[in-house]
Amino acid sequence: MDQPGANYLTRRSKRPEPQYSDDLRLANYPPPYPDGWYRLLRSKSLRRGQVRYLECPGRALVVWRSEDADEVFAMPAFCPHLGANLAGGRVCKDRIECPFHGWQFTGDGRAASIPYGDIVPTRIATESFPVEEVHGQIFMYHRGGGARQQAGEEVPYPVPRIPARQSNTRRAWTLTLPVGATACRSSSRPCSTSAAVAWNAAG
Ligand code: FES
Numbered sequence: 001m002d003q004p005g006a007n008y009l010t011r012r013s014k015r016p017e018p019q020y021s022d023d024l025r026l027a028n029y030p031p032p033y034p035d036g037w038y039r040l041l042r043s044k045s046l047r048r049g050q051v052r053y054l055e056c057p058g059r060a061l062v063v064w065r066s067e068d069a070d071e072v073f074a075m076p077a078f079c080p081h082l083g084a085n086l087a088g089g090r091v092c093k094d095r096i097e098c099p100f101h102g103w104q105f106t107g108d109g110r111a112a113s114i115p116y117g118d119i120v121p122t123r124i125a126t127e128s129f130p131v132e133e134v135h136g137q138i139f140m141y142h143r144g145g146g147a148r149q150q151a152g153e154e155v156p157y158p159v160p161r162i163p164a165r166q167s168n169t170r171r172a173w174t175l176t177l178p179v180g181a182t183a184c185r186s187s188s189r190p191c192s193t194s195a196a197v198a199w200n201a202a203g
Pocket of ligand 1: 079080081082083084098099100101102103
């Protein structure tokens with residue numbers, strides 16, 4: 001006669017092992033970074049022709065502003081050719097040039113020119129991200145779940161605007177405190193009934 005629990009052990013050992021894979025994980029877990037707009041940096045920190053390296057959201061990115069217009073582009077930082085960091089490269093008009101072999105890429109992640117040949121391998125391309133500049137800040141749209149993105153694709157909603165911040169100018173705000181809310185350290189008497197606070201509306 002079987003020992004108590006023997007069936008249980010047998011049944012258990014015959015169970016199929018769960019198959020773990022990235023695909024299974026993507027199908028069953030929410031993405032670590034949800035879909036949405038993510039702030040990259042202040043507009044002022046990226047002048048025309050400037051390139052920056054950033055990590056957001058969990059991705060290594062190269063962000064640049066074109067030389068002749070105010071367009072901003074964002075794509076994965078590592079070159080789709082042999083993986084050099086594009087942030088070490090330079091901006092040529094609206095393209096980013098890789099510091100390693102000098103290939104140039106447009107803001108949609110496609111190879112646009114190579115310095116030693118006329119034929120451009122168009123199949124070499126990488127992702128790129130929709131970018132918007134709002135209220136003096138640069139945002140990119142990130143789709144969670146590993147979907148490959150392309151600049152210019154339709155996004156579910158634009159960056160939300162805050163009407164009170166439509167202009168990027170400095171404004172003075174006044175903060176009114178009730179009597180006795182503040183007291184000087186050197187005196188037990190209330191020092192003021194109101195305080196003016198300078199606020200940089202541009203953030
Ligand atoms: S690694 Fe970028 S062009 Fe070769």
